[in-house]
Amino acid sequence: MRLLRVFLWSLAVFAVLSTALFLAIRRAPGQTYAARAAIVNPDQGKAGVYRSLAQLAYQAYAEKNDGEAAVLARILEKVWASESANLRASSPDVWQKINKSMDRFARPLIGASTGGRPQEDFEASAYQQYLADLSAAD
Numbered sequence: 001m002r003l004l005r006v007f008l009w010s011l012a013v014f015a016v017l018s019t020a021l022f023l024a025i026r027r028a029p030g031q032t033y034a035a036r037a038a039i040v041n042p043d044q045g046k047a048g049v050y051r052s053l054a055q056l057a058y059q060a061y062a063e064k065n066d067g068e069a070a071v072l073a074r075i076l077e078k079v080w081a082s083e084s085a086n087l088r089a090s091s092p093d094v095w096q097k098i099n100k101s102m103d104r105f106a107r108p109l110i111g112a113s114t115g116g117r118p119q120e121d122f123e124a125s126a127y128q129q130y131l132a133d134l135s136a137a138d
Contacts, residue, residue: 045137047098049079050076053073054127054130054134056072057106058123061118066117073105073106076102077110080099097136098130098133101130102130104129104130105126105129
């Protein structure tokens, strides 16, 4: 039963990531599929999935698509919460640092639909810090 639950959860995560990647690639004006896919690669290290979701969320934010950025940031939070237990158990300090920087990056994007658009300088800084902190998990 546990194996079936893990399989179904993995399938759901794959479906969400595939859809998010498709939407990001599809909406890229003037970019080929290969060029957009090269930017977002969920296979880049152990933290590749989180990095890819952050890249998609930040791209949507940069293109002033705040609704899509909010959805992608929320997916990032959900996937992190459900999939990062091993890192939390093996490296709690690394996990906590990543978790804090993810919150600093994702929360303003999620709140943008109700609280206004985050400042670009702050969001760019939070995004870069999150990517830097993720490298510790690779």
